[in-house]
Amino acid sequence: MPKIENTTGMPINLIIDELKSDDIRKRIHSVKHLDLIASTIGPDRTKNELIPFIQELLDDDDEVLIELVDSLSRNFVELVGGQAQVLLPTFEALCRVEDASVREKAANQIKKCLTQLPDQKKVEELSIGIIKRLNDSDYYMAKNAVAILIPAIFNQVSQNNQNDLINIILKLSQDQIPQVRKFTSMYFQDLVKHFPLINETFIQNILNSFIKDEQDFIRMYIVDALIQSSKTPFFQKQQNFILNMFKQLAEDQSWRVRFYFCDKLAEIGEAVTKDGYRKNFQNYHLKFLQDAEPEMKSIAALKIERVSGLMDPEDILNKLIPLLKTIQSDTNAFVRNALASSVLALCPIIGKKNTSEQILPIFLTLLKDQDSEVRITLFKKLSLITNVLGVDSLSQSVIPALTELAQDKNWRIRASTIEVLSFFARAIGPEFLSDKVLKLLLDWMGDKVSSVRQTAIQQTAQLISILGLAWADKNLLTKIWAFQSIQNYLHRLTVLFTINQITSQLTNDYILKTIVPILQAMAKDSVANIRSNVCRTSIQLAKEKGGNIADPMKKILQTLSDDQDAEVKYQAKSALESL
Amino acid sequence: MKKQDWKFMQVFGDKASSDNVSDEDIISAVQFERTGRLLGLGDRAGRLIIFEVPLSKKKDKAEYQYLTELQSHTREFDFLKSTDIEEKINQLQWLRAQGKNMYILSTNDKTVKLWKVSEKNVTKVIKPSGKELAMPKLQVVETGLIPSVRKVFPNLHNYHINSLTASSNEEFVLTSDDLKVYLWSVEQPSKAFVAVDLKPENLDELSEVITSSTFHPTLDNQFLYTTSKGIIKLCDMRKSGICDNTAITMAEPEDPAKKNFFTEIVTSISDACFSRNGKYIFSRDFLTVKVWDIAMTNKPVATVQVFEPLKSKLCDLYENESIFDKFSIQSTLDSNSFVTGNFNSTFHVVDRLGECNSQYELNFNKKTVVRQIPPKYFENLGSSYDFNRKVQKISMCQTQNLVAIACLNCLYFYTA
Numbered sequence: 001m002p003k004i005e006n007t008t009g010m011p012i013n014l015i016i017d018e019l020k021s022d023d024i025r026k027r028i029h030s031v032k033h034l035d036l037i038a039s040t041i042g043p044d045r046t047k048n049e050l051i052p053f054i055q056e057l058l059d060d061d062d063e064v065l066i067e068l069v070d071s072l073s074r075n076f077v078e079l080v081g082g083q084a085q086v087l088l089p090t091f092e093a094l095c096r097v098e099d100a101s102v103r104e105k106a107a108n109q110i111k112k113c114l115t116q117l118p119d120q121k122k123v124e125e126l127s128i129g130i131i132k133r134l135n136d137s138d139y140y141m142a143k144n145a146v147a148i149l150i151p152a153i154f155n156q157v158s159q160n161n162q163n164d165l166i167n168i169i170l171k172l173s174q175d176q177i178p179q180v181r182k183f184t185s186m187y188f189q190d191l192v193k194h195f196p197l198i199n200e201t202f203i204q205n206i207l208n209s210f211i212k213d214e215q216d217f218i219r220m221y222i223v224d225a226l227i228q229s230s231k232t233p234f235f236q237k238q239q240n241f242i243l244n245m246f247k248q249l250a251e252d253q254s255w256r257v258r259f260y261f262c263d264k265l266a267e268i269g270e271a272v273t274k275d276g277y278r279k280n281f282q283n284y285h286l287k288f289l290q291d292a293e294p295e296m297k298s299i300a301a302l303k304i305e306r307v308s309g310l311m312d313p314e315d316i317l318n319k320l321i322p323l324l325k326t327i328q329s330d331t332n333a334f335v336r337n338a339l340a341s342s343v344l345a346l347c348p349i350i351g352k353k354n355t356s357e358q359i360l361p362i363f364l365t366l367l368k369d370q371d372s373e374v375r376i377t378l379f380k381k382l383s384l385i386t387n388v389l390g391v392d393s394l395s396q397s398v399i400p401a402l403t404e405l406a407q408d409k410n411w412r413i414r415a416s417t418i419e420v421l422s423f424f425a426r427a428i429g430p431e432f433l434s435d436k437v438l439k440l441l442l443d444w445m446g447d448k449v450s451s452v453r454q455t456a457i458q459q460t461a462q463l464i465s466i467l468g469l470a471w472a473d474k475n476l477l478t479k480i481w482a483f484q485s486i487q488n489y490l491h492r493l494t495v496l497f498t499i500n501q502i503t504s505q506l507t508n509d510y511i512l513k514t515i516v517p518i519l520q521a522m523a524k525d526s527v528a529n530i531r532s533n534v535c536r537t538s539i540q541l542a543k544e545k546g547g548n549i550a551d552p553m554k555k556i557l558q559t560l561s562d563d564q565d566a567e568v569k570y571q572a573k574s575a576l577e578s579l
Numbered sequence: 580m581k582k583q584d585w586k587f588m589q590v591f592g593d594k595a596s597s598d599n600v601s602d603e604d605i606i607s608a609v610q611f612e613r614t615g616r617l618l619g620l621g622d623r624a625g626r627l628i629i630f631e632v633p634l635s636k637k638k639d640k641a642e643y644q645y646l647t648e649l650q651s652h653t654r655e656f657d658f659l660k661s662t663d664i665e666e667k668i669n670q671l672q673w674l675r676a677q678g679k680n681m682y683i684l685s686t687n688d689k690t691v692k693l694w695k696v697s698e699k700n701v702t703k704v705i706k707p708s709g710k711e712l713a714m715p716k717l718q719v720v721e722t723g724l725i726p727s728v729r730k731v732f733p734n735l736h737n738y739h740i741n742s743l744t745a746s747s748n749e750e751f752v753l754t755s756d757d758l759k760v761y762l763w764s765v766e767q768p769s770k771a772f773v774a775v776d777l778k779p780e781n782l783d784e785l786s787e788v789i790t791s792s793t794f795h796p797t798l799d800n801q802f803l804y805t806t807s808k809g810i811i812k813l814c815d816m817r818k819s820g821i822c823d824n825t826a827i828t829m830a831e832p833e834d835p836a837k838k839n840f841f842t843e844i845v846t847s848i849s850d851a852c853f854s855r856n857g858k859y860i861f862s863r864d865f866l867t868v869k870v871w872d873i874a875m876t877n878k879p880v881a882t883v884q885v886f887e888p889l890k891s892k893l894c895d896l897y898e899n900e901s902i903f904d905k906f907s908i909q910s911t912l913d914s915n916s917f918v919t920g921n922f923n924s925t926f927h928v929v930d931r932l933g934e935c936n937s938q939y940e941l942n943f944n945k946k947t948v949v950r951q952i953p954p955k956y957f958e959n960l961g962s963s964y965d966f967n968r969k970v971q972k973i974s975m976c977q978t979q980n981l982v983a984i985a986c987l988n989c990l991y992f993y994t995a
Contacts, residue, residue: 016708017715041712053714059699062729098695098729100766138678177675178748178799215748215799216817254800254817295820 004039012040019057027064031057034071035079043081051080054090062099069094069105077116084113085126092130095145096137103141107148114153127153128161135168140177147172147183151190155197166202173206178215185210185217189224195232203229204241211245216254223249223264230271243272243280250284255293262288262299266306277310282319289323294332301327301335305342313350321346321358328362333371340366340377344384355388367401372413375405379420391431399436406440411449418444418455422462430467433475442479445494446486453494461501469505473514481518489527496522496533503544511545516552523556528565535560535568539575554579582935583916583980583995585928587947589642591630592989594943606985608685608972612673615976618643618983619683620990621668625652627685629696630990643992647696649726652687664689670743672752674765682729684752688739691732691754693765699725732768735761742792746799753802755792760804762816774814775804775823790905791850795857803853803860809846811862811871829860829876831869841893841902849905854914855977859931861917863908866890868919870931881933886921888958901966909975909982911995920970924986927952941970941984941991 008015008029015033018026034054038046057068072091077084091113094106110130117123131149134142150165157165169191172184188210192203210222226242226249229235235242246268249261261268265285269277285307288300304324308316327339343362347355363385366378379402386394405417421441425433444456460480464472483495499506499515506515523534535557542553557579560572596604608621620628628648632641655664666687674682680697699722706716738756745752745765752763753774760775779785792804800816810830814822833842844865851862859880860871866889869879889896896902901922908919911928920926924941936952972985980995 013708013710013712016712017704020702020704020715020717037712045712049714056702056717061727139680140675140677178750217750255819256817293819 004036006036006040008033008036012037019053024061024064027057027060028067031064031067031071034068035074035076038076038079043079047080047083047086051086051090055093058090058093058097062097062102065094065097065099065102069102069109073105073109073112077113082116084116085122087113088126088130092134092145095134096139096142098141100141100144103144104148107145110145110149111152120156123153124157124161128157128164131165131168135172140175140180143172143175143180144183147187148190151187151194154191154194162197166198169206170202173209178218181210181213181215181218182221185213185219185221185225188221189228192225192229192234193232195229195234200234200237203234204238207245211248216252216256219249219252219254220257220260223261223268227264227267227271230268235271243276247280247284250281255291255296258288258291259295259299262296262303265303266310269307269310274310277307278312278315282307282311282315286319286323289320289327294330294335297327297330297332297335298338301338302342304339305345308346308349316346316350317354317358324362328365333374336366336369336371337374337377340369340374341381344378344381347385347388352388355385359385360389364397367397372405372408372410375401376413376416376420379405379417380423382420382424395434399434402437403440406443411447411452414444414447414449414452415455418452418459421459422466425463425466430471433463433467438475438479441476445480445483445498446491450490454497457494457498457501460498461505464502464505469507469510473510477514481514484518484522489525489530492522492525492527492530493533496530496537499537500540503540506545508545508547508549511541511549512552515541516556519553519556523559528563528568531560531563531565531568532571535571535575539578542579550579582930583911583913583928585937585939585947585949585980585982585993585995587945587991588981588994589992590941590943590945590989591643591645591991592943592987597943597987597989600988604988606972606988606990608668608671609974609983609985609990610671610673610683611974611976611981611983612681612683613675613977615978615981617646617673617681618974619671619673619685620985621651621671621685622988623665623667625650625654625666625668625687627651627668627671627683627694629681629683647724647726649694649696651685651692651694652690655689657689669740672743672745674745674749684743684745686740686743686754689734689736691740691743691752691763691768692728693730693732693768694726695729696724696726698723701725730765730768732763732771735771741790744792744794744802746794747797748799751794751799753792753794755789755804757788760789760792760802760822773821774802774816775812775826776821777806777823790848793852796853796855797857803851805848805851805862807843807847809848809864811848811851811860813860813873813876827873827876829871829879831878831882841897844897844902845893850907852908852910852917854910854917854931855912856914859910859914861908861910861931863906863919865902865904865906868908868917868929870917870933881931883929883933883936884954885919885927885929885936886925886938886952887956888960889922891957892960896966899966901969904969904971906969906971907973909973911975912977912980918973918975918982920973920984920986922966922969923964924968924970926970926973926984939993941986941989947993 015030016037018030021027038050076087080086091106091110095103097103114123114127131146135146150169154165172180175181191198207222210218213219226246230242249257252258268281285300288296291297327335330336347359366374369375406414408414441456444452447453480498483491486492519534519538522530525531538553538556542550557572557576560568563569603624605623606620607623610619616632618630626648629646630643631646632643651668652666654666657664669686672684680695683694685692700719701721702717703720704715705718708715736756738758740754740756742755749765752765754761758778759773762772762774777789787806787808790805790807792802795801803811803813805811810828812826812828814826816822818825846864848862848864851860853860858873862869868883868885870881871879906920908917910917916928916930918928925938927936927938929936937949938952940948942948968986970984970986974983982993984991
C-alpha cells in the first residue's frame with residue numbers, strides 16, 4: 001500500500017512521544033495520525049511494536065478513545081501487513097470501555113477483521129474466545145459487544161457452539177442489570193435474521209420475556225426485532241404472534257414506546273405489506289394524531305409523508321385529512337412544524353381537485369403561521385403542491401409570505417429563507433423567480449447583517465449553476481454590479497465577494513468584458529479595504545482562470561503595488577510574486 | 580410496629596476539631612453506595628471523600644475506614660452574571676461499580692460530574708522515541724486508587740442545583756434547580772430533557788420555586804418534586820413528556836387561622852423522600868414532617884412536629900437566619916419510620932404514624948444518648964442550645980439498618 005505522507009509539520013518521533021503527552025489535545029492529535037506512524041515504521045514493526053504499545057493508551061479519556069477507535073478503523077489491516085487477527089486483542093479491550101460509541105465501533109471492527117480471515121476454523125475459534133471472555137468480564141458493559149458479535153458469527157460456527165451462544169443470549173436477556181438486558185434487546189433484531197437456525201420457540205420466549213420487562217427501553221427495541229423477523233419465513237409461520245406483539249407496543253402505557261413504534265411505522269408497513277398495514281396499524285397512526293402528548297402528535301404528523309403511500313386515497317380523504325385540521329392549529333409549534341414538513345406529500349396522491357379543496361386551505365393557514373420555522377419548513381416542500389396545482393395559482397399567496405419572511409426581524413430566519421430560493425429554482429424553474437423574488441434576493445445582498453449577505457452570495461452562485469450564466473447576467477448580475485456606487489463600502493465589498501464566489505462559473509469572455517472594468521474601477525476606490533480585496537479577487541481570478549485573464553490581472557496588481565496603503569502594497573507585491 | 584432502637588456505631592471527628600471548625604470543612608453531602616460497602620462525603624471545599632468497609636472484616640463488626648479522596652469541584656467565576664460559583668458539593672449519587680471501578684456523580688450549584696475511582700498504574704515516559712522511531716519506554720510512577728473525571732454534564736441550569744438523583748436502572752439522572760427539573764441520560768450527557776418547567780411568563784409573578792426532587796426507589800419512570808409552598812408533585816414520565824401537567828399533587832390546604840409572618844417560610848419543603856417500599860412519601864419542612872400515602876392524596880396520613888420547642892423560637896431563628904436551614908430526611912429499610920436531623924447535634928427517628936418520636940444526641944463519647952419526645956412537648960431552649968450544630972445531611976444504607984449522619988465536620992454511624 002502507498003506510504004502515507006507526513007503533512008503534520010512535525011517529525012514522526014515527536015508524534016510518537018506525544019501519544020503519552022499530558023496535554024489531551026496533543027494525545028488526540030497523535031492518535032489521529034497512528035496510520036502515519038504505522039506507515040513509516042512498516043508492517044512488521046507496526047505489528048510487533050506499535051500495536052502492543054497501544055495497550056498503554058487504553059486507559060485514557062473518552063475523547064481520546066473515540067479518536068483511537070476511529071483511527072484504527074482506517075486501513076489498519078493493510079498497515080499490519082494484512083494480518084487482521086493482530087488487531088483483535090486491541091479491539092477486544094476497547095469493547096470494555098465506558099463510552100458506548102467506542103464499544104460499538106470496536107465490536108463492528110472485530111466483525112470486519114473476522115471477515116478478512118481466510119481460515120474458517122480460526123475465525124470460529126477466535127470469535128468464540130472473544131465472546132466468552134467479554135461475557136465473563138467483571139465489567140457488565142462488555143456484554144454490549146457480546147450482543148453485537150453473536151448475531152454476526154452465529155451462522156459460521158458449529159452446532160455445539162451455536163447452542164452455547166443461545167444460552168449466553170438467554171442469560172443476558174434475564175440479567176438483573178437493566179443495561180445488559182437493553183443490549184440484548186437492541187441487537188436481537190440481528191439475531192432473528194438467522195431464522196430458522198434460531199428456532200421459533202426461542203424467538204418467542206425471548207420476545208415474551210422482553211415485552212413483560214418493566215423497563216421502557218427494553219420493550220421499545222422489540223419493534224426492530226419484529227420488523228426484521230417479518231422479513232424472514234418466521235412471519236408466515238407466526239403472523240398472529242408478530243401482529244399481536246406490534247399491537248401491544250402500539251398501546252403501551254409509556255409514550256416513549258409508542259413514539260418508537262410510530263417512528264418505525266413506515267418500515268412496519270413495508271414489512272407487513274399494504275393490506276397488513278391498512279388492516280392492523282392504520283388506525284393506530286390516526287389515534288396517535290390525536291394523542292394527548294405533543295411528542296406523539298409530532299411524530300405521527302411527521303410520518304404522514306411516508307405512510308401516505310401505504311394508505312388508500314379514500315381513507316386519506318375521509319379519515320386522515322379531517323384530523324389535520326385540528327393539528328394545523330395545535331398550540332405546540334413542533335407539532336405544526338411536523339405537519340408542515342409532511343402534509344404536502346399528500347397532494348400527488350389525492351389529485352388536483354382534492355388538493356385544491358382539502359390541502360390548499362391547510363397550506364394557506366400554515367403559510368401564515370406565527371412561527372417562522374413552520375413557514376420555512378413549508379416552503380421547502382413547496383414543489384409538491386406546485387406540481388399538482390401549478391405555480392401561477394400559488395404565486396399570489398406564496399410571494400407575499402416569502403416577502404414577509406425575507407424581512408423578518410430575526411436575521412437567522414432571513415438567512416434560512418434565502419436558502420429556500422434554490423429549492424424553488426431547482427424544482428420549479430426560472431418562472432418562479434419573477435421580478436418580485438429577484439428583488440428579494442437583491443435586498444438580501446444589501447442586508448445589514450453580514451451573514452445574510454454571505455448566504456445571499458452563496459445562493460447567487462447556486463442559482464447560476466442551476467439556471468446558467470446568461471440568465472443570471474440578464475436578471476441578476478447587472479444589478480449586483482450596480483452596487484459599486486453605493487456609499488457604504490460594505491456593500492461595495494459585496495461586488496468583490498460575489499466575483500470570488502462565482503469565479504468557477506464565469507467564462508473568460510465575460511470576465512474580460514464585464515469583470516475587468518469593474519476591478520479597474522474599484523482599484524481606484526478611496527477605501528483601502530476595497531483595494532485590498534481587489535488584490536485578492538485579482539489573484540484568485542488569475543490563478544483559477546489563467547490564459548488571457550492573467551495579463552489584465554497583473555496590470556491591476558501592478559497599479560496597486562504602488563498604492564499609498566502599506567497593506568495593499570504588500571498584498572499586491574506578494575500576489576505578483578506568486579504568479 | 581416494632582420500635583427500632585438505634586445505637587451508636589462509629590464516629591469520624593472529635594470535639595476539638597468540631598469546636599473550631601472552619602467553614603470549608605463542613606460536610607454538605609453524604610451518600611451510601613447501593614451495596615453499603617462504600618460511603619461518599621462531600622464538603623464545602625469541594626472535596627469528595629470515600630469511606631469503605633474493608634472486605635476482610637466480618638459483617639457484624641463492619642467498621643468504615645477512610646479509603647481515598649479527590650477534589651471534585653473548585654471555585655469558579657461566572658463571567659456573565661459576575662458572581663462566584665461555590666465549590667460546595669450539594670449532592671452525591673453512586674452508580675453501579677464495574678469490577679473494582681467506583682463511579683460517583685457529584686454536583687455543586689452548577690455542574691454535575693461523573694467521577695471514576697479505579698486502581699491504576701500511572702506511568703511516565705522515561706525514554707522518548709528517538710531517531711529509530713522506537714516506542715517510548717514507560718515506567719510506573721504511581722499505583723493505587725486514582726480518580727478521573729469521566730463525564731462533565733454541560734452547564735444547563737440557570738439557578739442553583741438543589742438535587743441530584745439517579746434512577747434505579749441508572750439510565751437517567753434527575754437534577755432540579757429553582758424553576759426546572761431536567762432529565763439527563765447518563766450515557767449521553769450532551770442532551771437533557773426538560774421534565775418540569777415552573778417558569779412563569781412574567782418572572783415578576785414568580786411565587787413558587789422547586790426545592791428538591793428525587794426518583795422513586797424502584798420505579799424508574801416516577802419521580803417527585805417539592806416546592807416552597809409545601810406542595811409535593813408526583814410525576815410519571817410514561818404519561819407525558821413535560822410531566823407537570825399530568826402530575827399528582829399532594830398539598831395540605833392553608834389554614835388562614837394559623838397563618839403568621841413565618842408561615843410561608845416554614846412551609847417550604849426542604850427535602851422529601853419515598854419510603855423504601857415506595858408506598859409513602861415523607862416530606863420535611865422546617866418544623867414538621869408530613870407522611871403521605873400515595874394512594875390518598877388529599878391529606879397526609881400524619882403530620883409530626885419534629886421538635887415543638889422550636890416554634891417558640893421562630894423570631895430568634897429568623898434573626899440568626901437558621902430558619903432557612905434545610906434538613907434532609909430518609910426512610911428506614913422497613914418503611915415504617917423516618918430519620919431526620921435537627922439543631923443542637925440531635926436527630927430524630929419517628930415512626931410513620933407519628934406516635935413515637937425518639938431524639939438522639941450526637942456525642943463523642945461513643946454512647947447512645949436518646950430520649951422520647953412526647954406529643955405537645957415543651958422545653959425552654961436555653962443559651963446552651965446550639966443552633967450552629969446543625970444535623971442537615973443524612974444517608975440511609977439500602978441493605979441494612981445503618982444510617983450515616985453528618986454534623987458540621989463530623990460523621991457518625993448508627994445502627995439498629
